[in-house]
Amino acid sequence: MINPKWLIICNLIFGAWRLSLCYAGDIKDSFYAANYFYEHADYDEAIKQYTGILETGVESGNLYYNLGNCYFKKRELGRAVLNYEKARRLIPWDRDLTSNYEYARSLVKNTAAVPRRNLAQMICGELYGRFTIDGLTILLSAFYILLLFCILIGMFYLSLKRYALAAALFAGLFLSAGFVGLSGKIARLNKEAIVIVEQTDAKFEPMDKVTTHFVLYEGMEVEVISDRNNWYKVRRSDNKSGWVENRALSVF
Amino acid sequence: MNRAYPNFKFRPLIIAGSLLLCAGYFAFCSAEDIRFEATVDRGKVALGDALQLNLTLRGAENIPAPRLDKIDGFDSRYLGPSTMVSIVNGVVTSAITHIYTLVPLKTGTRTIGPFSVEKQGEIYVSNPITVEVIPASSGAASGRSSFRRQNLPDTASPDVNEEELQDRIFLIFSLEKRKIYLNEIIPLTIKLYVNRLNVRDIQFPVLGSDAFSIGKFGQPKQYREEFGGALYDVIEFTADMFAVKPGEWKLGPAGLNCNLSARRQSRRRQSSFDDDFFGGGFGDDLFDDFFGRYELYPLELKSAELPITVLPLPEEGKPEGFAGALGDFRLEVEAAPPEVKAGDPITIKMTVGGKGNFDSVKAPALQSKEGFKVYEPQVKQKENEKIFEQVIIPDSEKITSIPQIDFSFFDTRTGQYRVLTHASIPITVSKCEESRQKLIELPQAQILPALEEELGRDIIYLKSSPGKFRKTGRYLYQRAGFWFFQVLSLFIFAAVFMFNLKRRRLITDRRYARRLQAPEKAKRALKEIGRLLSAEKTGPFFDAVFRTTREYLSDRFHLSAGGITAATVEELAKEKGISDEVKEKIKKIFFDCDMARYAPSRFSREQSEDIFQNLKEIIDYLEKKKI
Numbered sequence: 001m002i003n004p005k006w007l008i009i010c011n012l013i014f015g016a017w018r019l020s021l022c023y024a025g026d027i028k029d030s031f032y033a034a035n036y037f038y039e040h041a042d043y044d045e046a047i048k049q050y051t052g053i054l055e056t057g058v059e060s061g062n063l064y065y066n067l068g069n070c071y072f073k074k075r076e077l078g079r080a081v082l083n084y085e086k087a088r089r090l091i092p093w094d095r096d097l098t099s100n101y102e103y104a105r106s107l108v109k110n111t112a113a114v115p116r117r118n119l120a121q122m123i124c125g126e127l128y129g130r131f132t133i134d135g136l137t138i139l140l141s142a143f144y145i146l147l148l149f150c151i152l153i154g155m156f157y158l159s160l161k162r163y164a165l166a167a168a169l170f171a172g173l174f175l176s177a178g179f180v181g182l183s184g185k186i187a188r189l190n191k192e193a194i195v196i197v198e199q200t201d202a203k204f205e206p207m208d209k210v211t212t213h214f215v216l217y218e219g220m221e222v223e224v225i226s227d228r229n230n231w232y233k234v235r236r237s238d239n240k241s242g243w244v245e246n247r248a249l250s251v252f
Numbered sequence: 253m254n255r256a257y258p259n260f261k262f263r264p265l266i267i268a269g270s271l272l273l274c275a276g277y278f279a280f281c282s283a284e285d286i287r288f289e290a291t292v293d294r295g296k297v298a299l300g301d302a303l304q305l306n307l308t309l310r311g312a313e314n315i316p317a318p319r320l321d322k323i324d325g326f327d328s329r330y331l332g333p334s335t336m337v338s339i340v341n342g343v344v345t346s347a348i349t350h351i352y353t354l355v356p357l358k359t360g361t362r363t364i365g366p367f368s369v370e371k372q373g374e375i376y377v378s379n380p381i382t383v384e385v386i387p388a389s390s391g392a393a394s395g396r397s398s399f400r401r402q403n404l405p406d407t408a409s410p411d412v413n414e415e416e417l418q419d420r421i422f423l424i425f426s427l428e429k430r431k432i433y434l435n436e437i438i439p440l441t442i443k444l445y446v447n448r449l450n451v452r453d454i455q456f457p458v459l460g461s462d463a464f465s466i467g468k469f470g471q472p473k474q475y476r477e478e479f480g481g482a483l484y485d486v487i488e489f490t491a492d493m494f495a496v497k498p499g500e501w502k503l504g505p506a507g508l509n510c511n512l513s514a515r516r517q518s519r520r521r522q523s524s525f526d527d528d529f530f531g532g533g534f535g536d537d538l539f540d541d542f543f544g545r546y547e548l549y550p551l552e553l554k555s556a557e558l559p560i561t562v563l564p565l566p567e568e569g570k571p572e573g574f575a576g577a578l579g580d581f582r583l584e585v586e587a588a589p590p591e592v593k594a595g596d597p598i599t600i601k602m603t604v605g606g607k608g609n610f611d612s613v614k615a616p617a618l619q620s621k622e623g624f625k626v627y628e629p630q631v632k633q634k635e636n637e638k639i640f641e642q643v644i645i646p647d648s649e650k651i652t653s654i655p656q657i658d659f660s661f662f663d664t665r666t667g668q669y670r671v672l673t674h675a676s677i678p679i680t681v682s683k684c685e686e687s688r689q690k691l692i693e694l695p696q697a698q699i700l701p702a703l704e705e706e707l708g709r710d711i712i713y714l715k716s717s718p719g720k721f722r723k724t725g726r727y728l729y730q731r732a733g734f735w736f737f738q739v740l741s742l743f744i745f746a747a748v749f750m751f752n753l754k755r756r757r758l759i760t761d762r763r764y765a766r767r768l769q770a771p772e773k774a775k776r777a778l779k780e781i782g783r784l785l786s787a788e789k790t791g792p793f794f795d796a797v798f799r800t801t802r803e804y805l806s807d808r809f810h811l812s813a814g815g816i817t818a819a820t821v822e823e824l825a826k827e828k829g830i831s832d833e834v835k836e837k838i839k840k841i842f843f844d845c846d847m848a849r850y851a852p853s854r855f856s857r858e859q860s861e862d863i864f865q866n867l868k869e870i871i872d873y874l875e876k877k878k879i
């Protein structure tokens with residue numbers, strides 16, 4: 001005779017699983033509906049559908065990609081770049097995304113002079129740029145397990161000790177480097193922003209009637225250093241910093 | 253000095269005279285002729301409805317109500333007086349109005365008055381009034397119909413009946429026309445008529461139909477309108493609708509919910525629904541509400557259904573390229589820039605404006621696309637126009653004009669198709685720059701120029717699948733399960749590491765290995781000894797005891813087993829700090845085992861058990877002692 005308690009538990013688990021499927025089904029329907037509106041050039045409605053999915057608390061790289069396309073079609077370059085950046089955090093290896101993102105960035109007006117990066121920075125940038133935060137976390141975890149495993153192999157099989165130690169050394173190096181990269185990525189969460197208005201002034205102080213330090217254009221990426229009232233202190237790619245109104249930026 | 257002040261004794265006279273002059277002045281200013289006027293609140297009244305008659309005497313106060321002789325065709329009742337005094341620019345006016353209610357008893361055109369009143373011997377006569385009494389309203393053609401009242405007050409006067417309420421609040425639903433084309437947008441109007449009732453919480457009307465698409469009702473308009481001879485407060489709701497299926501249909505009924513505010517019945521009132529003497533049709537009596545003299549009664553009003561014929565678009569005369577646009581439109585076209593190089597884009601802005609169903613309006617079409625690369629237009633829609641911006645690129649400098657642009661639609665007013673044509677637009681296309689040529693060398697071939705290809709640039713199309721969804725802002729490193737896995741891995745590693753260390757020590761450290769193995773070996777041996785004791789095998793018993801004691805001590809202290817004798821035990825005990833008692837026990841065991849070798853029968857079972865017990869105690873003691 002089956003214990004009724006277990007029967008209830010099984011039913012609850014099954015019910016929850018079915019509910020999750022229905023929920024996932026609704027979200028997919030909204031996605032397809034949004035695609036339909038995009039195909040019929042109704043970009044506002046498509047944006048509304050995509051944004052509705054985001055409001056349910058889920059996201060995906062493809063969703064942000066499509067949203068970026070909608071904003072691009074609407075000639076809202078800032079928001080297009082913003083959504084492409086969000087997509088790059090989730091599907092950084094996607095070629096279509098890379099193409100669209102580069103094209104959108106190429107249309108950004110008067111990009112400030114980008115300081116030259118050294119070789120290490122370029123390598124790290126290329127390497128870490130290919131990974132999502134979760135991907136890098138899993139990779140680091142794998143290196144960590146590999147490190148422990150290599151140490152144990154070296155201990156149990158003395159004939160393989162040399163190779164095991166060498167492998168452990170590499171694993172350790174990659175682990176350290178990966179940790180630095182992951183820390184950097186996590187530190188940049190909610191610290192990067194895109195200019196979403198056509199043009200805005202970065203001022204010396206967080207007030208309206210003060211001198212403008214430099215101008216930011218739609219689609220430019222900045223780093224948020226601090227905030228005060230309705231102002232953000234931002235740093236441009238050429239290390240110039242200034243205060244910008246909140247409404248001109250979207251932090252991601 | 254001679255001062256021109258009056259003599260003191262004439263001062264009272266002067267003051268009195270001044271006062272009289274002032275009074276006389278005001279009397280002069282305020283004096284006006286008495287006028288007697290008769291007015292009614294409306295010129296047309298339905299049979300059974302009440303009419304308000306005001307008899308106003310201007311320039312007089314405190315004149316009693318004129319007695320009304322029986323008015324032919326009306327039943328009258330006096331309600332009360334109302335006085336008014338005002339001073340405007342120094343002119344004082346006063347008036348008294350006596351108010352009557354007249355209820356018509358017969359239809360037809362009736363004359364009320366003239367009335368007369370006497371004041372101080374003077375007779376004042378009012379004007380007569382002509383009133384038309386019409387039969388009680390049967391409802392408008394557009395769908396005035398029933399309502400459903402709920403919970404009218406129990407104290408309602410027997411004078412209030414459903415017909416009276418029906419005439420005082422109703423819903424009329426109307427359409428611009430009854431025959432429409434498929435997808436043709438027409439306005440629909442729903443009007444709420446209210447006559448001298450307190451209505452509140454009026455909700456938007458509800459109208460459902462499968463065959464029609466009905467837009468949202470906009471902000472309603474409010475005004476007064478005479479209907480059937482009565483003055484009503486009207487709230488008008490409008491929305492656009494279009495039919496989605498052809499055929500004969502019935503639209504409606506439209507429904508509207510509201511609350512009727514009724515005063516609790518008192519002796520003075522005719523009915524609970526009549527306005528307060530000083531109130532208005534939609535007015536609130538704040539104080540009455542505050543003191544709880546009003547109650548709310550929900551009303552659900554419904555209009556009648558309206559038959560509508562939905563015609564499909566005729567096939568005859570349908571132009572080629574007709575894309576379904578319905579309405580009355582105009583077309584404007586602009587193209588810029590007018591001078592380009594071959595391969596450069598030109599943007600054509602086509603604006604379709606007018607009145608109609610803009611959802612059905614598609615982009616106007618170029619008559620010919622030859623010689624152009626044509627892209628899909630971008631669409632912008634405003635209130636009364638739709639703008640299409642289309643990019644075209646001329647292929648070569650031979651192109652001299654943008655072809656004619658046509659837009660066809662079905663004019664619902666005339667019931668015919670129309671085609672709007674914009675003539676071709678002349679443009680100047682100049683030759684593009686020579687392409688950069690690259691020479692390539694082919695083995696055993698002529699040198700051929702290679703043209704550098706110019707590629708267009710745009711964004712890549714959408715992703716057709718949503719990909720893998722994840723919770724926003726939640727990363728793997730934030731999950732407890734991930735960290736649990738890492739810590740578990742570390743524990744496993746540490747456990748294996750420690751195990752290996754121990755294993756290696758057991759191999760390399762002989763003393764440690766023997767020390768570790770000693771108790772296990774002794775335990776197994778003691779078990780065997782116990783068995784021998786139980787089996788009363790004295791000889792093997794003592795052999796086993798001797799062997800176990802010697803092996804245990806040699807393992808425990810890393811000595812040669814053969815070197816353990818009674819004599820060496822003395823030194824061992826001194827060296828390791830073994831207690832005298834235990835030392836004596838060890839020596840006795842050796843002695844007894846020696847004795848037993850030669851005379852095993854000498855030992856009784858009890859003695860054997862003592863020896864066995866001693867051995868166990870020795871092993872226990874040495875295990876516990878940290879040597």
